[in-house]
Structures are given as structure tokens and as C-alpha cells.
Amino acid sequence: MTDTPESNALPVTRAGYVALVGRPNVGKSTLLNALVGESLSIVTPSPETTRDRVMAVVTRPLGLPAQLVIVDTPGIHRPHRKLGEYMNAEARAAAEGADVVVMVVDASDGMAGPSREEHVLEALAGVTKPVFLVINKIDRVKSREALLPLIEAYAKKREYFAIVPIAAERDDGIGHLMRALVEVLPEGPALFADDTLTDRPEKYFVAERIREAVIGETGAEVPYVTAVEIESYDERPTVPRIRAAIHVERDGQKKILVGAGGERIKAIGARARSSIEQFLGKQVFLELWVQVTPDWTRNADALKNLGYVQAEKSDAK
Ligand SMILES: Nc1nc2c(ncn2[C@@H]2O[C@H](COP(=O)(O)OP(=O)(O)OP(=O)(O)O)[C@@H](O)[C@H]2O)c(=O)[nH]1
Ligand SMILES: [Mg+2]
Missing domain, CATH: 3.30.300.20 (K homology (KH) domain)
Structure with missing residues (x-):
């Protein structure tokens, strides 16, 4: 037998782009790294860390016959410089080109969070593809019950395909999110070779x-x-x-x-x-x-x- 594990693997039947968007510092890059299982995007406690779109390819996550092209983006914010305009444009372009958008918010912002999302919601206003609301950093919330009013407040702002609470830093909820994303990917073959990790050198x-x-x-x-x-x-x-x-x-x-x-x-x-x-x-x-x-x-x-x-x-x- 000369078969490699790859040729034995099931062919990919669902594939597409998943853009991670949100305000600065909510944990988009941490989530990208958690989904990919590698520390690819830089993560810092300071807002406005990520400046460009960064693509990471995950082929057959959890053994599923799917390929996710996950795109990390800069936090959408009110720009003060040309650099900020570029960053926002990168995030918008990723959202517009995606098959699924994951809007990431920070649970530790509490009830003040939903009112801070105007720039992000505006950037997503024209998106017709499914938008997931991912509530990150739930390790910083006292109880699951405390999340309910928060979910309600976010859901008043726009319609979401699904709402998924996670703690990206602790790998909590990542498998569940991955499965939910795979379910809404377009049907079709892989977009990149199995061993592709990213578009950046x-x-x-x-x-x-x-x-x-x-x-x-x-x-x-x-x-x-x-x-x-x-x-x-x-x-x-x-x-x-x-x-x-x-x-x-x-x-x-x-x-x-x-x-x-x-x-x-x-x-x-x-x-x-x-x-x-x-x-x-x-x-x-x-x-x-x-x-x-x-x-x-x-x-x-x-x-x-x-x-x-x-x-x-x-x-x-
Ligand atoms: N407690 C907690 N902290 C988290 C979690 N996920 C991310 N963080 C922290 O939140 C901070 C920001 O994380 P990033 O992943 O850089 O956030 P980002 O959304 O990519 O930020 P920008 O690139 O600036 O837009 C870091 O200090 C992370 O360690 C989580 O699940 N729980
Ligand atoms: Mg980032």
C-alpha cells in the first residue's frame, strides 16, 4: 500500500471564507488562532493590534469533509489616521468577500457592549450572507444566566444566524462554533491545497x-x-x-x-x-x-x- 493519509481522506464537500470582524481587542486574533490550532496572528492586550487581513486555512477540522478559510481582520474603529482608514477598509473588504461573517464581541463589556457596536453594525449593514454573533471572553462573566440579558440586547441590534458564547483563550466552545460554521459553508470542493496554512509569507x-x-x-x-x-x-x-x-x-x-x-x-x-x-x-x-x-x-x-x-x-x- 502506497496510499498517503491524504489520499485516504474524504474529499472536501464544503468550503468557504469565514471573516472574523468586530471592535478592537474583542479577541478576533485569539479566535483565529484557536480555530486554526496555531499561534499565527499576534495577540496583545492593546487595541488596534491587527492591521491587515490575514487568512488561515483549516482543512478537515474535527475530521469533517470541509475547508474553512478564516480571515482575521483589524478591529473596526473610528479612524484618526490614514492607517486607521486602511484598517477599517481591510475589515470591510473581508466581511464583503466572506461566505459567513463572525461578529465577535466581548462579554466583559457587559451591558455597555451592545451600544458600542455602531461602527461594526454599519460595516455589516450590507452583508447578506449569514452573520454569527460570537460572544467571547465568557470566562469573565459570573454565570451563563448573566449572558441571557446580554444576548437579548445584542439580538435587538440586528438579526444573527446563530449566537455562540465562547472563551477563545481557553478553547471553550471552539469545537461547537467550528461545527456550526461548517454547516453553513457553501457546498463545493476545497479552495486551497490541503497543506496550505496562510496567504502571507x-x-x-x-x-x-x-x-x-x-x-x-x-x-x-x-x-x-x-x-x-x-x-x-x-x-x-x-x-x-x-x-x-x-x-x-x-x-x-x-x-x-x-x-x-x-x-x-x-x-x-x-x-x-x-x-x-x-x-x-x-x-x-x-x-x-x-x-x-x-x-x-x-x-x-x-x-x-x-x-x-x-x-x-x-x-x-
Ligand atoms: N479573559 C479572556 N481574555 C481573552 C479571551 N480571548 C482573548 N482575550 C484577550 O483579549 C485581548 C485581545 O485579544 P486579541 O485576540 O488581540 O483581540 P483582537 O480582537 O484581535 O484585537 P485587535 O487586533 O486589536 O482588533 C488579549 O489580551 C487576549 O489575551 C478570552 O476568551 N478570555
Ligand atoms: Mg487582532
Whole structure:
């Protein structure tokens, strides 16, 4: 017998795009990682962490003959900069191109939550495909009963195909959500090869891990004006060499990132390297430096140069 496990596997009969949308910080990226079973998207306690659509393919989840193309998106918010406009546009495009939309909300917002959803609801107003309401972080709610008035309040705002309470961080409710999503996927063959994980190159996730380290090591405003550019990525040596520029907008922000005697950039580098090594499963040599690119978050050309540019319609799903 020469059959591989793959050729023995049932053919995929349902496949489609599932967009995860919602306000910043509700747990969309945590949910993507939980559904995929891999730490792909970066997760931080700060809002506005995710900036682009990131696609992750899950083939035959729980042994089901299905393929989900899950799309993580930036939190929909009132934009203050061009970067924010790009982020919102990314989320909208993902919702519009999806076969199923998962609107994620945060149970720990309590009864104040439903009234904060106006931007998200507005972005979903034209969506005719099924919309699931996923109430995340239920580990922070006292009891299941306490969820009932919350569900009622959210359900008053729009119609949902289903309402599913979960705690993505604890893997609670993920299997149930997965099964429910598979049931509404369009019938059809797989959209991607069985071994496809994502549409982004390795380099993208390396840059994201550096940004995650910046967010982890600095407080308040600096992360919002930080972009990471991989300048060189030499995979030939046994220990690959990565050189990256961290862009900020002003000298003062550069000073904060570098820190007294270079202490902070050293800490960012150590944190990023360990996270990249975990992601790649091998050692890397990482060199970071800070560059001032004035007002890059407000400038269309600078945004484009740093990779914040919307994909063409054809590959915009
Ligand atoms: N208690 C609890 N915290 C959670 C849960 N899921 C996510 N979090 C936390 O919520 C915070 C935000 O999580 P993210 O996954 O980055 O949220 P996001 O919606 O992707 O945020 P943006 O990318 O900024 O829009 C992190 O500190 C997570 O650890 C959960 O089920 N329970
Ligand atoms: Mg995110």
C-alpha cells in the first residue's frame, strides 16, 4: 500500500471564507488562532493590534469533509489616521468577500457592549450572507444566566444566524462554533491545497512578531505609530539573519523605543527573537534599528511603502 493519509481522506464537500470582524481587542486574533490550532496572528492586550487581513486555512477540522478559510481582520474603529482608514477598509473588504461573517464581541463589556457596536453594525449593514454573533471572553462573566440579558440586547441590534458564547483563550466552545460554521459553508470542493496554512509569507509573520514585541515592551501611544519593515532576510546560514527597521514618526518616539543606553531596544530584540524562534522552530540572528519616517501613518505613499496597501479586488477576499 502506497496510499498517503491524504489520499485516504474524504474529499472536501464544503468550503468557504469565514471573516472574523468586530471592535478592537474583542479577541478576533485569539479566535483565529484557536480555530486554526496555531499561534499565527499576534495577540496583545492593546487595541488596534491587527492591521491587515490575514487568512488561515483549516482543512478537515474535527475530521469533517470541509475547508474553512478564516480571515482575521483589524478591529473596526473610528479612524484618526490614514492607517486607521486602511484598517477599517481591510475589515470591510473581508466581511464583503466572506461566505459567513463572525461578529465577535466581548462579554466583559457587559451591558455597555451592545451600544458600542455602531461602527461594526454599519460595516455589516450590507452583508447578506449569514452573520454569527460570537460572544467571547465568557470566562469573565459570573454565570451563563448573566449572558441571557446580554444576548437579548445584542439580538435587538440586528438579526444573527446563530449566537455562540465562547472563551477563545481557553478553547471553550471552539469545537461547537467550528461545527456550526461548517454547516453553513457553501457546498463545493476545497479552495486551497490541503497543506496550505496562510496567504502571507513567513516574512510577514516575522515582522508581526517584532511589532508584538514593541507593543509588549512599550506602553500607550508608541505602538500605534510603529511599523516594521524586514530589510533583509538571509535564510542561507544555519542561523538565518534578519535585519528589520522599526519605523516611528518622531524623534521622541525613537528615544522611547531605544531607551536609556539602548536598554529598551535590546529588550524588544530579545523578546522578538524568542517569539520568532518559537514560530519558525529554529534559531535566528535578529538585528533591529529604529528609523524616523515622519507622519507615515497619515501619508498614503508611506503607508504603501510599508505594505499597508489594499489588495486588488480579485484577491481581496
Ligand atoms: N479573559 C479572556 N481574555 C481573552 C479571551 N480571548 C482573548 N482575550 C484577550 O483579549 C485581548 C485581545 O485579544 P486579541 O485576540 O488581540 O483581540 P483582537 O480582537 O484581535 O484585537 P485587535 O487586533 O486589536 O482588533 C488579549 O489580551 C487576549 O489575551 C478570552 O476568551 N478570555
Ligand atoms: Mg487582532
